[in-house]
Amino acid sequence: MIFKTNILNPVSAEESCYFPDVFVSIEDGKIKEITSTCEDEFSDYSDCVCTPGFIDLHTHLAQYYVRGKHSFYLLDWLNRFIYPEEIKSFDPDFTRQLAK
Numbered sequence: 001m002i003f004k005t006n007i008l009n010p011v012s013a014e015e016s017c018y019f020p021d022v023f024v025s026i027e028d029g030k031i032k033e034i035t036s037t038c039e040d041e042f043s044d045y046s047d048c049v050c051t052p053g054f055i056d057l058h059t060h061l062a063q064y065y066v067r068g069k070h071s072f073y074l075l076d077w078l079n080r081f082i083y084p085e086e087i088k089s090f091d092p093d094f095t096r097q098l099a100k
Contacts, residue, residue, distance in 0.1 A: 001026045002042040005050045007034070021046060062089035064098060 003026075007019040023038035024031060062085050071077035089095050 003045050005045040007050045062086045
């Protein structure tokens with residue numbers, strides 16, 4: 001699959017790269033190539049802007065056993081519940097069991 005579009009890629013909090021009128025080739029569900037020319041048939045999405053998925057890729061697995069615990073004060077909650085669980089997660093055996 002090939003489509004023509006514009007790409008906006010935020011590379012940091014201060015900088016973005018913009019690539020107008022590029023051709024994106026997709027193969028087996030992955031981006032194979034991004035080029036400025038194309039001799040093959042393509043779908044035209046040049047009136048759109050393509051961005052990377054804005055996905056939050058972090059997890060709070062270490063906090064699993066303290067879910068539902070609360071305090072009226074953030075630092076109290078962190079010190080009493082969260083930090084002790086985070087420290088336990090440095091042990092690979094503990095974390096492996098937790099992930100199961």
